[in-house]
Amino acid sequence: xxxxxxxxxxxxxxxxxxxxxxxxxxxxxxxxxxxxxxxxxxxxxxxxxxxxxxxxxxxxxxxxxxxxxxxxxxxxxxxxxxxxxxxxxxxxxxxxxxxxxxxxxxxxxxxxxxxxxxxxxxxxxxxxxxxxxxxxxxxxxxxxxxxxxxxxxxxxxxxxxxxxxxxxxxxxxxxxxxxxxxxxxxxxxxxxxxxxxxxxxxxxxxxxxxxxxxxxxxxxxxxxxxxxxxxxxxxxxxxxxxxxxxxxxxxxxxxxx
Numbered sequence: 001x002x003x004x005x006x007x008x009x010x011x012x013x014x015x016x017x018x019x020x021x022x023x024x025x026x027x028x029x030x031x032x033x034x035x036x037x038x039x040x041x042x043x044x045x046x047x048x049x050x051x052x053x054x055x056x057x058x059x060x061x062x063x064x065x066x067x068x069x070x071x072x073x074x075x076x077x078x079x080x081x082x083x084x085x086x087x088x089x090x091x092x093x094x095x096x097x098x099x100x101x102x103x104x105x106x107x108x109x110x111x112x113x114x115x116x117x118x119x120x121x122x123x124x125x126x127x128x129x130x131x132x133x134x135x136x137x138x139x140x141x142x143x144x145x146x147x148x149x150x151x152x153x154x155x156x157x158x159x160x161x162x163x164x165x166x167x168x169x170x171x172x173x174x175x176x177x178x179x180x181x182x183x184x185x186x187x188x189x190x191x192x193x194x195x196x197x198x199x200x201x202x203x204x205x206x207x208x209x210x211x212x213x214x215x216x217x218x219x220x221x222x223x224x225x226x227x228x229x230x231x232x233x234x235x236x237x238x239x240x241x242x243x244x245x246x247x248x249x250x251x252x253x254x255x256x257x
Contacts, residue, residue: 001054006126010119013048017041018115022107031095031106032088034114036078039071041118042125049129059135063128063200066146070193073150077157090227120215121194127201127209139200146196152178152251153189160186173232173242181251183229183242187220188249221249 001009018034018041025031046064053060082088087095091110098105156178163174178185194213201209225248232239245255 001052001129003126003130006049006129009048009052010045010122010126013045014041014115014118017044018111022111025106025111026103030087031091031110032082034110035088036075036082038114038118039074041071041115042122043068043071045122046125049125053129053132055132057132059128059132059139059200062143063125063197066143066193066197066200067125070150073154074190081161117215117219121212123212124194124197124201124209127206131201131203131206134203138202142196142199142202144196145199146193149189149192149194149196151189152192153186156185156189173236173238175242175246178251180246180254182247182249184220184225184249185251187224188251191217191220225249
């Protein structure tokens with residue numbers, strides 16, 4: 001199967017996936033379910049390409065496995081955190097501004113938009129199927145990078161979940177563990193996993209496998225960090241002091257503020 005056919009398969013899976021999610025979100029009145037299913041969207045693409053591949057060798061299997069571990073862990077984490085709490089405040093604000101046509105507007109503003117971003121991010125998955133046979137030292141290094149990112153994101157999520165589970169911490173900031181080294185260690189770990197996937201899929205002919213990790217990192221640095229931090233500053237007066245001494249993304253030793 002050629003590159004255009006592979007991306008055609010990915011496009012079809014993404015379009016069907018986000019359209020189904022959108023249809024489910026309407027009776028639920030909750031567009032934020034798209035966040036829970038962000039990871040499984042990539043899992044679906046990986047397995048669809050696996051089912052239609054001409055030849056199955058180590059690299060496609062490996063990338064699909066790593067994407068599945070990343071996507072399902074993230075989905076279970078977000079489901080445990082978000083289910084039963086209603087629609088996320090970001091989407092609620094959009095719903096209030098969208099008026100009676102929000103059910104339709106949400107299709108392209110939320111679901112199709114995230115689908116379009118996913119089509120850019122998933123380049124390592126397509127690249128692994130496009131050039132499946134070569135596997136060298138750099139590709140093996142990618143597995144180690146992915147594993148480091150997986151451990152970082154999982155540990156950061158566990159630390160934050162435990163911190164939030166204590167009622168006494170409601171008005172406090174988590175500034176210990178990985179959160180003393182980075183304001184967003186979970187995002188850093190997520191991005192690191194995608195750089196690992198990009199390296200696993202990389203060959204001179206599939207240099208574009210690194211576009212996905214670059215796009216994911218840009219989303220975190222350019223959008224996600226800012227949205228989250230604006231909310232944190234509104235809720236926690238001490239956040240500015242914490243931010244002044246803590247790296248915004250890459251875990252680094254705490255600075256004196």
